[in-house]
Amino acid sequence: MSILVNKKSKIVVQGITGSEGTFHTTQMIEYGSNVVAGVTPGKGGTLFQNKIPVFNSVREAVEATKANVSIIFVPSAFSADAIIEATDADVNLVVCITEGIPTKDMIKVYDYVQSKNTHGHTMRFIGPNCPGIISPGECKVGIMPGFIHLKGKVGVISRSGTLTYEAVDQLTKLGIGQSTCIGIGGDPVIGTRFLDAIKLFNNDKNTEAILMIGEIGGNAEEEAAYFIKKHVKKPVIGFIAGKTAPPGRRMGHAGAIISGGKGTAEEKIKVMNECGIVVAESPADIGITVKNVLEKFKAKAKKKKEVKKLKEVKKLKKLKEVKKKKGNKKLKKDKKKKK
């Protein structure tokens, strides 16, 4: 059905009383997400929109409401602290929407979460600088427009926001639903990488195909592609934005930069193709490419099933014949014996 978030997710919003926090909390509740608490230091004890309790710390919120997912809307200077606070309060998932967090801060956050996880913890963080995560029809922990999504079986992972909406919109209009859509964010240091998300989708029974939308810079797409070649049997479709981007210029996202001839779209597409991923040529064709791949895959699976069935029928026939022969021989032997 979905990964990481579902109907049972209990959400705490860090920075709930800020303008972004207020707006998107309202949107999330409208979508049907179960927002159980908010955190704004100094505003503990008040109620958000007369119903959601606000706490001074994430730990208090978790203790009182059993929240297990946190979403962060605090300003960039305080975001690293907010992620660490949520990790420390033992939530399972932290989604950080905020953009513009210094890389030095994120290196420390990433290291802290990793070290906590080696001590028996299983905490995951998504972002920063991302649209969040949504399991259509169940739960939205992010800022994406909910209505463009459709419940279904394609897992979507992407480094960008609006380009993900574009791709999801194309899928939905073709009647192809999504199991979960994750925006992993466009920064150089992120909590959940393509590879991590691919692993989760690969293990999810209800995800039948995976769509990964990458962009220039770094080598996270290649890293995921090599894993897919080795371990993923589900069809994977891809798109890489930035074929026309010049080297050395940062294309909006801090991570989207071609430097030293590395991280070009051509290079990424080549590796993805080699690893069996079908890459859409044009951003206008993402949806249709997924559709074609799904149909082909299903036709292939059907054929495989038929061939398997045919083989089984043949085997059965042979078995029967062998039995018959054996039976006849036995009969003859018995007859001989009787004689």
Add this chain to the structure above:
Amino acid sequence: MKIHEYQAKSILKKFGVAVQDGVAIKSMDEFDNAINHLKEQGVTQFVVKSQIHAGGRGKGIVYNKDSRDEVVYEGGVKFFGDNVEKAKDYAGKILNNILVTHQTGKEGKQIQTLFIAQGLDYKKELYLGILLDRTNSKNVIMASTEGGVEIEKVAAETPEKIIKIWIEPSIGLQSFQARELAFGLKLEGSAFKDFIKFISALYKAYEEIDASLLEINPLIITNDDKILALDAKINLDDNALFKHPDYEALRDLNEEDPLEIEASKSNLNYIKLDGNVGCMVNGAGLAMATMDLIKIAGGEPANFLDVGGTASAETVENGFKIILSDKNVKAILINIFGGIVRCDRVANGVVQASRNLNIPVPVVVRLQGTNAEEAKKILDESGLNIFSATTFEDAAQQVTKAIAKN
């Protein structure tokens, strides 16, 4: 943010990193003072170095700024020994002219600052670089015995000649790691000891100034076995500039495109490119995809422009102004994925801006998301030179048509 060599060296010096000494000048009136100042410090040999935000200066060519075909000098960095007269002649000739290197593109960059520096005799050039390794989210120090050349070339041809040390974020650079680098660089005696001090100070500087790249190429071993940064390149993390308000003074607006500066004033993320189709998009990923679509439609993107999450009438108008100041633009594609922003509001913004600005080129507007149909109606009924589209595919076709007409 990129900064100049002389600025990088002055920062590093504060952290106790041994650097080549020098004085930055912006006019030839300051030349004699600079030389005298260095002489007082015991400097006897001199180098003149052009200060631009690009590498390959030594092998670059200086062209006359008024007649771009005329070569003024070959080389943007020159060593003159103790011949101050010759150094002065060279400095006077290249200052304010245009330096073209393999990193600047044909247009080159104007040399507005010269670094008059101490000339050093050295026996070996090495390479040192510090940056983030995105595969494991840790900083990595790279060192190589192959200094003075492009490190990308070394990485491609002889990757075994690059030593890498990853820094654990919780404990920082350790002494054994510094030694490992020194052994890898085949250093001995006092140069070995000097290097340990050098790298410790350098890494501390990298961390404290929130750099996103720190490169010393070449790092030299002088004839008397001292380790010293002959060149220094620092990029600062834009996201961390709020922690260092004093670094704003290091920004050299002459190195940035005036349109890009103008755009940043209205919170627009604009990058000028060489094509003929301007574009205005919300979100960086979608903006890159839109540029790709323009190319598929037969055009060339004239820019990258991300108007951010909320596209108001004001941001749209500012976006138009900036795109139109590029005279190569023959058509404009606006691609907004509504989502939480309502498309009809964006459409009204586009119509209002078009009326105010009297746009001379065809505009293709693709709005998708909340209230997309209403938005299309507003655009279609505006009576302006606007072609509306709802799908990405449709937008591409409209762009192709618009270019064909021009």
